[in-house]
Amino acid sequence: MQIHQYKSNGxxxxxxxxxxxxxxxxxxxxxxxxVLSAQPDADEASFLxxxxxxxxxxxxxxETADFREAYAxxxxxxKEGALFTEEPYAPSVEAYAxxxxxxxxxxxxxxxxxxxxxxxxxxxxxxxxxxRALMSFETGKKALDFLVRxxxxxxxxxxxxxxxxxxxxxEVVKQLVAYGRELERNYPKHFRFTLTTNGVLLxxxxxxxxxxxxxxxxxxIDGRKEVHDRMRPFRKGAGSYDLIVPKFLEFAKQRRELGLxxxxxxxxxxxxxxxxxxxxxxxxxxxxxxSVEPVVAPKEADYAIRPEDVPFLKNQYDLLAxxxxxxxxxxxxxxxxxFMIDLTGGPCVYKRLSGCGSGTEYLAVTxxxxxxxxxxxxxxxxxxxxxxxxxxxxTDLVKDFKKINVYAKEECRxxxxxxxxxxxxxxxxxxxxGRIDGVYEIGCALQQKRVECALMxxxxxxxx
Amino acid sequence: xxxxKTLNTKNLQNTVKKGGCGECQTSCQSACKTSCTVGNQSxxxxxx
Numbered sequence: 001m002q003i004h005q006y007k008s009n010g011x012x013x014x015x016x017x018x019x020x021x022x023x024x025x026x027x028x029x030x031x032x033x034x035v036l037s038a039q040p041d042a043d044e045a046s047f048l049x050x051x052x053x054x055x056x057x058x059x060x061x062x063e064t065a066d067f068r069e070a071y072a073x074x075x076x077x078x079k080e081g082a083l084f085t086e087e088p089y090a091p092s093v094e095a096y097a098x099x100x101x102x103x104x105x106x107x108x109x110x111x112x113x114x115x116x117x118x119x120x121x122x123x124x125x126x127x128x129x130x131x132r133a134l135m136s137f138e139t140g141k142k143a144l145d146f147l148v149r150x151x152x153x154x155x156x157x158x159x160x161x162x163x164x165x166x167x168x169x170x171e172v173v174k175q176l177v178a179y180g181r182e183l184e185r186n187y188p189k190h191f192r193f194t195l196t197t198n199g200v201l202l203x204x205x206x207x208x209x210x211x212x213x214x215x216x217x218x219x220x221i222d223g224r225k226e227v228h229d230r231m232r233p234f235r236k237g238a239g240s241y242d243l244i245v246p247k248f249l250e251f252a253k254q255r256r257e258l259g260l261x262x263x264x265x266x267x268x269x270x271x272x273x274x275x276x277x278x279x280x281x282x283x284x285x286x287x288x289x290x291s292v293e294p295v296v297a298p299k300e301a302d303y304a305i306r307p308e309d310v311p312f313l314k315n316q317y318d319l320l321a322x323x324x325x326x327x328x329x330x331x332x333x334x335x336x337x338x339f340m341i342d343l344t345g346g347p348c349v350y351k352r353l354s355g356c357g358s359g360t361e362y363l364a365v366t367x368x369x370x371x372x373x374x375x376x377x378x379x380x381x382x383x384x385x386x387x388x389x390x391x392x393x394x395t396d397l398v399k400d401f402k403k404i405n406v407y408a409k410e411e412c413r414x415x416x417x418x419x420x421x422x423x424x425x426x427x428x429x430x431x432x433x434g435r436i437d438g439v440y441e442i443g444c445a446l447q448q449k450r451v452e453c454a455l456m457x458x459x460x461x462x463x464x
Numbered sequence: 465x466x467x468x469k470t471l472n473t474k475n476l477q478n479t480v481k482k483g484g485c486g487e488c489q490t491s492c493q494s495a496c497k498t499s500c501t502v503g504n505q506s507x508x509x510x511x512x
Contacts, residue, residue: 018476018477019474019475019476019477020472020474020475020476021470021471021472021473021474021475022470022471022472022474023468023469023470023471024468024469024470024471025467025468025469026467026468028467029467029468066467069466069467070467070468073465073466073467073468074468076465077468077470080473081473081475081477082470082473082475085475085477086477088477088480089480092480096484101486102486104486104489104490105489105490154486154487155487156487156508158489158490337501337504338501338504340503340504341503341504342503342504342505342506343471343472343474344472344474345506345507346474346503346504346505346506346507347479347488347502347503347505347506347507348476348479348480348482348484348507348509349476349477349479349480350479350480350484351484351488351502351505351507352476352502352503356490356502357490358490361486361490362490419476419502419503420501420502420503420504421501421502421503422501422502447501451503454503454504455471458471459469459471462469462471
């Protein structure tokens with residue numbers, strides 16, 4: 001049994017952690033919930049006594065009446081299974097996590113080369129710790145065959161065209177999409193393709209093709225011109241903002257009109273800790289599907305986020321949340337990926353607790369056909385997991401990845417956000433702790449804040 | 465209720481019984497690529 005209580009933007013929020021119910025309470029109920037969380041079976045008399053003890057004074061008449069009502073309402077929620085629920089998942093999640101898994105997604109690094117030299121690139125300016133290389137159609141074909149062969153009964157298969165910059169190998173992207181469609185005719189499979197691009201080579205022909213074939217496109221843009229150009233320059237130093245913005249806006253417009261998915265996707269670093277301004281800038285430009293995320297960087301990098309930056313960043317999320325509520329109420333809202341939360345649907349407990357799938361269900365493929373647990377591990381030798389010819393050969397490594405779920409990490413077991421982050425990113429954990437089952441504390445603090453903001457936004461919009 | 469407004473009555477416990485089909489996306493796809501977020505994903509089971 002666990003509840004998480006917090007005050008945000010004037011709302012008293014109470015989350016039933018194991019069950020996922022969310023409540024907004026007045027002050028009396030909020031305080032009552034706090035007292036009852038320590039002793040959920042308390043009868044009314046002991047509950048009132050505990051409250052008086054907490055306050056250090058006898059309760060006034062009106063207070064007593066309010067707390068009695070609050071007590072009754074909390075008991076009702078408990079009875080309905082909406083508060084103070086139990087968490088019986090550990091045995092079934094561990095059994096689920098050790099099930100035979102299938103591969104359901106590949107990140108195809110079709111180009112280990114890039115026409116930009118982004119300063120924070122974990123691909124080392126597109127080169128991924130190795131020489132520049134382009135994936136051949138033959139290798140890509142083998143990767144798609146590998147995916148079909150290893151996907152069991154799963155129908156939907158996801159394939160991301162990634163890089164470096166995938167548009168530097170555009171002909172192969174088109175050939176692989178055509179090959180995927182051919183496979184769909186022969187197997188009961190459906191490919192969902194995604195393209196992530198920096199926009200430099202984007203043109204009308206590519207947009208038209210993507211609108212026909214790509215389930216999603218991710219458009220890399222960091223926000224304000226000075227912020228974007230500082231971190232995303234061309235190799236000779238000039239900024240890329242002016243070139244890409246008009247093309248991205250056109251692409252986003254087309255996708256929106258066709259009812260297709262896209263994201264304007266940015267990274268924030270220590271150089272723009274005031275990233276809320278960048279999110280709002282993207283909205284001002286005309287994007288309505290936005291994701292701006294903290295940089296993944298080695299601790300010593302000048303642009304890496306430091307522990308002392310966390311309070312400021314939390315304030316930025318608060319500020320952004322308030323602004324998004326205001327805009328939404330004005331009919332000018334937008335979607336921010338990290339504030340998306342599905343309170344009524346959403347994934348099952350298994351999905352929520354069993355980790356991200358890297359190394360088991362999700363693999364990255366290099367231009368030469370090597371397999372790694374995910375795009376962030378590419379080129380790091382100990383994480384080489386196999387290749388498209390022989391399949392997964394390092395089965396011990398797969399077992400290591402498979403073992404990681406929320407209950408395998410001490411810090412996650414008591415964290416209120418564990419049902420929303422699935423234990424966090426293993427690549428981040430590796431970068432910061434040297435262990436894939438480590439805990440990246442800055443990431444956790446920001447994730448917790450984002451969940452709190454996302455729930456508060458729901459409360460604010462439910463009022464409208 | 466006078467003191468409490470419930471936004472949802474999600475009962476994750478119920479998903480233990482019918483969940484676990486594995487049709488959902490891996491977590492790092494769609495927009496993120498650098499963080500792991502599952503609370504915003506949708507369940508694919510109901511689509512099939």
